């Protein structure tokens with residue numbers, strides 16, 4: 084087909100058929116029915132007619148080549164114009180081969196592997212019948228109480244944008260029509276879902292448009308610049324108006340200003356949620372608000388299906404809005420080649436071959452090892468292969484290492500810590516005694532077992548963390564410490580006077596008090612995915628040198644939240660010479676700084692930064708400068724370092740963050756080796772959103788900071804001169 088054919092198809096459609104295209108229902112509306120070659124389902128709930136289902140445009144969460152093919156086949160038999168269904172699903176960090184959760188992936192700072200993971204996920208999903216994934220999630224996050232931070236790539240707009248682009252490239256490739264092993268991407272949740280008040284899921288968001296543009300919007304925009312086909316709305320309000328009914332966001336910014344002409348889908352049930360939000364009094368009003376604001380597909384509720392026709396008949400809704408939305412959906416179907424190949428990549432045989440392929444599992448293992456962040460190490464790690472290990476804790480033998488949003492990933496395929504450790508040093512060298520549960524204190528019986536086992540051990544490895552249900556959607560927590568049972572457990576383990584290395588499996592930065600101080604080594608593993616145990620063992624035994632760096636600050640205590648590196652100075656910063664100590668911006672009981680800052684992560688070696696030099700001290704509109712630093716591996720192990728470039732605008736028209744990440748480079752250095760790392764600095768990197776919402780730079784002084792994390796590095800100064 085081409086665009087003319089698509090338009091002609093639209094002309095042949097009745098009003099009912101058009102409206103039904105805008106509806107998305109879950110796979111269970113079709114399954115079962117499909118086997119019988121007919122389409123029925125639990126329609127009563129939504130109050131829709133069978134006819135609407137027959138004409139509906141897309142399906143949510145159906146997968147498996149056989150199943151999807153039969154749904155599509157049955158659908159095409161009944162659908163008058165033979166318009167195929169779009170199959171959409173949440174392929175967030177893998178389909179069946181699960182990769183680390185996105186927050187973990189981001190800690191690798193490895194865009195290439197991130198892209199490859201999305202490509203592998205797309206391949207497995209596409210041969211299993213999926214056409215569109217509801218990813219990447221590019222919401223900027225600052226509040227670890229929010230359970231969905233695990234789905235994000237952290238607190239920085241620049242890094243989020245880079246990962247957004249990498250994921251979109253990986254999912255989509257460059258030709259969706261020809262490359263049947265890719266899927267269309269859907270960036271979400273537009274917009275600012277990550278800023279929900281108090282970290283409580285679905286909660287209100289209120290921020291200035293300037294802040295929205297500067298911090299929260301860039302990553303969605305980056306995904307679209309990379310060609311992302313779809314956008315999903317957010318559940319929250321933005322400036323008093325629910326995102327799903329927000330014209331300013333979707334029509335003015337997304338469509339008019341950014342020129343996005345792809346498909347916009349509501350989040351699950353979010354159109355109908357305009358009612359409890361209090362901006363619509365019934366489904367008819369909700370439907371009208373959403374379509375006028377720019378939502379093309381309504382996910383899982385029937386405000387459109389049951390009301391748009393009446394609204395048009397009453398002259399309350401312009402038919403052209405419905406036509407536009409349908410045209411966008413048909414265009415996406417065409418881009419995916421569905422009119423020619425309605426089953427697209429769905430292939431039972433390939434599904435068997437490609438899903439869980441060796442290659443995908445290896446990729447998952449590599450990425451998992453690069454995603455873990457070493458937070459503390461007092462001479463314990465790496466472990467020697469001759470050492471006898473006692474493995475304890477609720478994650479010692481648990482398959483709950485895939486993390487939330489891995490609905491297709493079977494836990495019994497996941498490599499547990501026990502398996503990984505035993506594979507590495509032999510079953511005889513690892514004794515396992517779980518001890519406490521996630522929230523259940525260690526019992527006397529369990530403790531006796533540990534006391535017995537510890538005798539023969541040189542080192543204790545405690546695998547601790549949060550059950551995966553403790554983060555993810557609906558997984559907000561007000562207290563983000565490790566459950567007390569585990570904190571107590573670590574304290575008890577210390578009494579053996581043997582080194583304790585803690586490995587953490589969790590979906591958010593935690594308040595690690597009681598753990599950091601007790602543990603001799605601390606490795607943040609997030610949820611590493613299918614190859615968890617092997618990947619962690621690779622790190623613990625030094626076959627891979629840890630290189631992950633945090634992309635979200637770990638708070639010193641939950642009362643500090645939100646705590647993030649790109650904050651402002653305030654008029655009364657600590658150590659301000661002119662103000663008495665009490666009256667500065669600080670807490671009386673804890674430091675202002677996080678426990679572990681953005682960009683932080685240890686290695687088994689150490690990197691020394693020296694000789695930061697600039698090729699000139701003036702950046703001009705059309706003339707960049709180079710900043711060069713020497714990085715030396717001063718330790719005994721070869722290792723990878725992520726060299727980070729931050730810039731501070733010393734004086735702005737609006738206040739500027741203390742630092743802003745503007746670039747990073749990865750360097751692999753052998754023991755004793757040095758390398759010069761160079762970054763280019765140009766005028767476009769110095770632009771920001773002014774109070775009039777204009778995006779431009781100001782002449783004046785800047786500080787460049789290059790370092791190993793957002794707090795430790797070398798600085799130099801330069802000026803920006805603008806040509807009039």
Ligand code: BGC
Pocket residue numbers: 173217271350351556
């Ligand atoms: C989530 C989305 C997801 C959708 C479909 C919603 O509850 O917020 O991120 O894509 O469900 O599963």
